[in-house]
Amino acid sequence: MIHTMECAADAQSLISISLMKIHNSRTQRGGIKLHKNLLVSYVLRNARQVYVKEKYAEIYRMQQYEEVMTVCNEIQELNPLDLDAEDAGDEEQARAACCGEEASLCGSACHRGAAQPAAHARTASALFGCSPLEDGGKEPDPSYYRSCCMEAAPVPHCDQFPANGSTHCNITTVLDLDTHVVTTVENGYLHQDCCCCDALQCGQGAQSPAKKRKVEFGFCTSDGEEVSDLTSARKRAKREDCSYFHLDYTDTSNISNLISIFGSGFTGLLSRQADLEQICSKQVLASLGAWTRAIVAF
Amino acid sequence: MAGAGGGTSDVQWCFSQVKGAIDDDVAEADIISTVEFNHSGELLATGDKGGRVVIFQQEPESKNQPQCRGEYNVYSTFQSHEPEFDYLKSLEIEEKINKIRWLPQKNAAQFLLSTNDKTIKLWKISERDKRPEGYNLKEEDGRYRDLNTVTTLRVPVFRPMDLMVGSPSGGVAPPPILVNSISSHARWADLSASDLRINLWNLEITDRSFNIVDIKPANMEELTEVITAVEFHPNQCNTFVYSSSKGTIRLCDMRASALCDKHAKQFEEPEDPNNRSFFSEIISSISDVKFSHSGRYMMTRDYLSVKIWDLNMESRPVETYQVHEYLRSKLCSLYENDCIFDKFECCWNGNDSVVMTGSYNNFFRMFDRGYRQDVTLEASRENSKPRSVLKPRKVSTGGKRKKDEISVDSLDFNKKILHTAWHPLDNIIAVATTNNLYIFQEKPN
Numbered sequence: 001m002i003h004t005m006e007c008a009a010d011a012q013s014l015i016s017i018s019l020m021k022i023h024n025s026r027t028q029r030g031g032i033k034l035h036k037n038l039l040v041s042y043v044l045r046n047a048r049q050v051y052v053k054e055k056y057a058e059i060y061r062m063q064q065y066e067e068v069m070t071v072c073n074e075i076q077e078l079n080p081l082d083l084d085a086e087d088a089g090d091e092e093q094a095r096a097a098c099c100g101e102e103a104s105l106c107g108s109a110c111h112r113g114a115a116q117p118a119a120h121a122r123t124a125s126a127l128f129g130c131s132p133l134e135d136g137g138k139e140p141d142p143s144y145y146r147s148c149c150m151e152a153a154p155v156p157h158c159d160q161f162p163a164n165g166s167t168h169c170n171i172t173t174v175l176d177l178d179t180h181v182v183t184t185v186e187n188g189y190l191h192q193d194c195c196c197c198d199a200l201q202c203g204q205g206a207q208s209p210a211k212k213r214k215v216e217f218g219f220c221t222s223d224g225e226e227v228s229d230l231t232s233a234r235k236r237a238k239r240e241d242c243s244y245f246h247l248d249y250t251d252t253s254n255i256s257n258l259i260s261i262f263g264s265g266f267t268g269l270l271s272r273q274a275d276l277e278q279i280c281s282k283q284v285l286a287s288l289g290a291w292t293r294a295i296v297a298f
Numbered sequence: 299m300a301g302a303g304g305g306t307s308d309v310q311w312c313f314s315q316v317k318g319a320i321d322d323d324v325a326e327a328d329i330i331s332t333v334e335f336n337h338s339g340e341l342l343a344t345g346d347k348g349g350r351v352v353i354f355q356q357e358p359e360s361k362n363q364p365q366c367r368g369e370y371n372v373y374s375t376f377q378s379h380e381p382e383f384d385y386l387k388s389l390e391i392e393e394k395i396n397k398i399r400w401l402p403q404k405n406a407a408q409f410l411l412s413t414n415d416k417t418i419k420l421w422k423i424s425e426r427d428k429r430p431e432g433y434n435l436k437e438e439d440g441r442y443r444d445l446n447t448v449t450t451l452r453v454p455v456f457r458p459m460d461l462m463v464g465s466p467s468g469g470v471a472p473p474p475i476l477v478n479s480i481s482s483h484a485r486w487a488d489l490s491a492s493d494l495r496i497n498l499w500n501l502e503i504t505d506r507s508f509n510i511v512d513i514k515p516a517n518m519e520e521l522t523e524v525i526t527a528v529e530f531h532p533n534q535c536n537t538f539v540y541s542s543s544k545g546t547i548r549l550c551d552m553r554a555s556a557l558c559d560k561h562a563k564q565f566e567e568p569e570d571p572n573n574r575s576f577f578s579e580i581i582s583s584i585s586d587v588k589f590s591h592s593g594r595y596m597m598t599r600d601y602l603s604v605k606i607w608d609l610n611m612e613s614r615p616v617e618t619y620q621v622h623e624y625l626r627s628k629l630c631s632l633y634e635n636d637c638i639f640d641k642f643e644c645c646w647n648g649n650d651s652v653v654m655t656g657s658y659n660n661f662f663r664m665f666d667r668g669y670r671q672d673v674t675l676e677a678s679r680e681n682s683k684p685r686s687v688l689k690p691r692k693v694s695t696g697g698k699r700k701k702d703e704i705s706v707d708s709l710d711f712n713k714k715i716l717h718t719a720w721h722p723l724d725n726i727i728a729v730a731t732t733n734n735l736y737i738f739q740e741k742p743n
Contacts, residue, residue, distance in 0.1 A: 014576055017634055030415060031389040034493045035524045035543055036639055042579035043633065
């Protein structure tokens with residue numbers, strides 16, 4: 001069990017650093033050193049294990065959240081009068097609270113205490129064991145509010161979203177095991193990273209007007225943006241800062257792709273597109289030899 | 299007396315000499331890669347990244363200062379290895395000297411083995427005082443003269459000879475492996491280790507060797523460990539040990555079978571689960587293994603510690619010494635700057651009571667096994683006044699830094715001492731910084 005001090009954020013940067021080392025070793029004088037690359041592959045394996053574990057934890061939390069929200073909405077539907085009686089402020093607060101709650105679920109530990117649940121969201125928070133808001137709680141952070149209250153149309157592209165400069169909300173990548181889609185939550189706003197799956201609905205089509213309080217999901221086609229191949233990912237890795245907070249969402253998606261590539265062995269380096277469709281638990285838990293295969297390939 | 303006491307409590311170390319360039323700009327070729335005393339301690343050999351070997355000889359003790367042991371002065375310098383290119387693999391083969399081993403001396407000549415990644419070479423260093431010159435009937439090269447050209451007669455005289463360094467057989471045939479460790483026992487036997495194999499050489503048969511250990515898996519994807527060091531037992535010529543990147547040491551007996559894949563003993567300490575981190579595998583990789591002179595113990599060096607093993611107990615080491623435990627929380631940055639891959643060596647003193655190893659910031663550490671004491675010393679030009687006593691250094695790990703202590707963040711990780719050697723009989727040590735060789739002696743009373 002890796003020391004709890006290390007978290008998924010360090011794992012991601014370690015993965016990039018390790019891949020860079022392997023790449024650089026090809027041009028070192030004296031040739032590739034087997035011993036050093038073997039040790040680097042162990043670090044890669046350890047970092048991948050932590051990274052995958054965190055991802056599963058994220059998915060589990062998201063799934064639990066969705067279940068809770070479904071329950072909450074059902075509870076609300078039982079009392080439609082309450083819905084009309086709420087004033088706009090409450091509605092906005094509730095919406096923001098959802099985002100706050102959801103943001104807290106996104107893995108930013110700093111927000112677990114900062115979530116501002118209200119009304120039905122309080123139920124959600126109670127389920128999650130978060131501290132409930134006192135009556136007349138303070139205003140939610142404007143960033144949550146802004147990001148959550150985006151209109152459904154026009155659907156902005158994720159790359160047009162202004163970086164609001166908030167350091168509160170982290171970027172979290174979520175792997176949907178059913179649709180094989182990797183999504184990123186940034187500042188409480190969800191993006192779709194991979195356009196490999198056509199069924200990218202992610203709840204959008206399923207949204208009904210009654211579920212206004214649910215967080216609006218942004219839709220990012222990212223069709224103009226090429227999903228990186230290994231080479232450009234390496235280049236990006238080279239440019240990367242070691243600090244996790246400097247990673248933008250494209251890097252986390254690249255790392256997800258790289259994880260999938262290595263998870264499926266050397267053939268993944270040749271047919272990356274096929275691998276993107278194979279992001280699933282089976283691949284993620286592929287044999288540890290996959291790392292060595294990739295190393296040997298170098 | 300040889301290593302008398304040897305305890306860190308009563309030995310004070312003085313600066314004696316420093317060899318090498320002074321300027322801070324270090325040429326890559328000058329980086330010292332190995333240091334080794336011969337069996338009498340009279341000769342000290344260093345190898346560098348440029349493929350050169352420099353041999354220092356100790357001057358006889360002067361009558362004026364009988365307690366001050368003689369200085370080491372350059373005895374011979376030669377180019378041992380040259381860079382090569384493997385055209386088949388498109389690989390450049392570094393000329394860096396990985397290891398030097400002296401052979402036990404049998405006659406007046408000295409023999410040493412030097413190896414780079416590919417080739418082990420045997421060198422003979424012989425010295426003849428005088429040589430007759432001026433033959434009438436023979437040329438200098440030994441050919442007989444044409445009698446008609448002889449017009450005068452002269453008496454041949456003896457002249458002093460230069461040192462001869464040569465390879466009796468023109469060098470050992472390159473083994474098809476990368477050599478990272480060699481160990482010599484008798485005049486006839488030599489072990490060489492690559493990442494996956496250990497070969498036994500007969501020094502008189504240079505075109506082939508015997509493979510005695512092979513850990514290469516059938517499927518390279520299943521590779522989990524490599525060989526990192528090998529050493530003959532000092533007294534039992536049939537026994538040797540090899541260490542691995544997984545932190546295990548295997549002892550093999552060549553009498554048991556021709557192929558020593560099955561070890562006679564395996565020494566391994568279970569990992570402490572509380573210390574598990576991303577880098578557990580790296581820091582448990584053994585970088586050096588050395589038998590004690592007695593042959594009863596062996597010492598291993600991994601990234602953070604030195605362990606002493608009793609050959610009769612395989613389950614755990616009998617002693618563990620932390621070299622620089624304060625680096626455990628810095629492993630991530632040490633991984634980024636590649637320092638975590640540094641291969642530190644270790645050595646015993648003459649009577650096996652003290653062990654020594656290097657660290658960063660040009661610090662080196664000594665651990666007294668008897669008194670359970672340790673000391674940190676520094677090899678630096680600032681402390682290089684003749685016969686100045688070395689002051690113990692301390693690294694502060696807590697929040698408050700005392701005077702004269704140095705904080706962990708101030709350590710210079712480019713200044714590393716990887717190679718150290720201890721005179722087999724006296725308290726004289728050779729410590730190699732990046733490109734300088736420091737010689738320290740015990741303070742005379």
